[in-house]
Amino acid sequence: NAGVTQTPKFRILKIGQSMTLQCTQDMNHNYMYWYRQDPGMGLKLIYYSVGAGITDKGEVPNGYNVSRSTTEDFPLRLELAAPSQTSVYFCAGGGQGESGYTFGSGTRLTVV
Amino acid sequence: AQRVTQPEKLLSVFKGAPVELKCNYSYSGSPELFWYVQYSRQRLQLLLRHISRESIKGFTADLNKGETSFHLKKPFAQEEDSAMYYCALTSPGTYKYIFGTGTRLKVLA
Numbered sequence: 001n002a003g004v005t006q007t008p009k010f011r012i013l014k015i016g017q018s019m020t021l022q023c024t025q026d027m028n029h030n031y032m033y034w035y036r037q038d039p040g041m042g043l044k045l046i047y048y049s050v051g052a053g054i055t056d057k058g059e060v061p062n063g064y065n066v067s068r069s070t071t072e073d074f075p076l077r078l079e080l081a082a083p084s085q086t087s088v089y090f091c092a093g094g095g096q097g098e099s100g101y102t103f104g105s106g107t108r109l110t111v112v
Numbered sequence: 113a114q115r116v117t118q119p120e121k122l123l124s125v126f127k128g129a130p131v132e133l134k135c136n137y138s139y140s141g142s143p144e145l146f147w148y149v150q151y152s153r154q155r156l157q158l159l160l161r162h163i164s165r166e167s168i169k170g171f172t173a174d175l176n177k178g179e180t181s182f183h184l185k186k187p188f189a190q191e192e193d194s195a196m197y198y199c200a201l202t203s204p205g206t207y208k209y210i211f212g213t214g215t216r217l218k219v220l221a
Contacts, residue, residue: 031207040121042198042213048205058208090156100146100158102207 004093006104008028012034013111021076021107023091031094032074033058033101034066036087043090049074050080114139116201118212125189126220133215135173135199143201145182146209147173149192150196159197160184169193189219 004025013019022067025032030051035058045058049068063085065077078085088108092101115138125131137143145162160168162175162182173184182199199212 020147033208035211040213042116043211048208092156100161101148101156103156105155 004091004102004104006089006091006107008107010108011110013078013109015083015111016080017081018077018079019081019090020108021078021089023074023076023104024072025074025091025093025101025102026072027093028071029093029102030071032068033092034064034074034076035090035092036059037090037106038059038087045062046076046089048055078109085110086111114143114201114203114210116198116210116212118197118215120215121213122216122218123150124218124220127191128188131184131186131189131193131217131219133197133199133217135182135184135212137180137182137199137201139201139203142177144205145173145175145177146200146206146212147171147182147184147203148198148200150198152195156198189217191219191221193217194219 007022033048034046037043044060047066049055052071055066086107090106091104094102117136140182147160148156149159150156168212171186175182196214198214200209202209
């Protein structure tokens with residue numbers, strides 16, 4: 001019962017580089033989300049998906065892209081990394097009604 | 113606009129003292145409210161949801177619609193309660209949560 005799994009746990013990128021943050025879940029959640037967590041700022045929604053093939057922007061989507069080809073996987077893509085994208089990224093699944101989210105363990109990304 | 117406010121960034125209490133973590137919200141309707149907790153080096157996890165009216169690890173939270181608050185309380189703090197606590201709101205039937213900025217609770221021995 002892995003739940004929601006994120007990889008990698010840590011990454012350092014140079015400005016302009018690209019990378020994909022992986023998120024996979026085995027809980028059969030239709031709903032999945034990507035948040036970023038900045039110190040003192042709480043969690044901000046980047047993108048979300050309500051099912052395979054359906055994605056939509058959240059509050060802070062600029063500089064990111066997502067895809068949802070399967071129910072299990074919801075990768076987050078950074079095309080041209082910028083220092084402003086230094087943050088901790090959380091993937092989550094579920095959240096319908098009162099059931100709450102299941103979070104991944106997070107990816108700490110530093111852009112230098 | 114929908115908003116969740118946690119006015120305290122840091123709350124320090126002594127072991128055995130009562131704890132109250134404040135959460136106020138702005139929402140035109142009947143929201144669903146949650147408390148999430150993040151212990152050191154662990155992932156965020158659901159602690160409480162208002163609709164269940166449950167007590168988890170000695171914590172309770174009551175939704176006060178008149179004051180638009182959902183404060184988290186525990187009568188006697190334990191050292192293992194030290195963590196980051198987030199209050200969150202969602203609209204019934206939707207799927208996007210709005211999180212507060214979090215309060216770090218430190219329970220001192």
